[in-house]
């Protein structure tokens with residue numbers, strides 16, 4: 001999963017997808033899910049079927065900056 005961290009960071013920063021960390025192609029689909037105030041992201045490469053799921057990281061980030 002850690003291979004996808006850079007992909008995730010680029011997606012959050014530039015709001016666009018990069019290269020699949022497994023096969024290097026750019027045919028990666030992003031699915032965003034909202035559960036109340038939690039948000040999760042799923043990345044799925046349509047070429048090699050590699051995938052990664054990140055859950056609730058936006059909320060964690062907010063909590064960290066609030067420091068309450």
Ligand SMILES: [Zn+2]
Pocket residue numbers: 020021022023024025045046047048049050
């Ligand atoms: Zn791939």
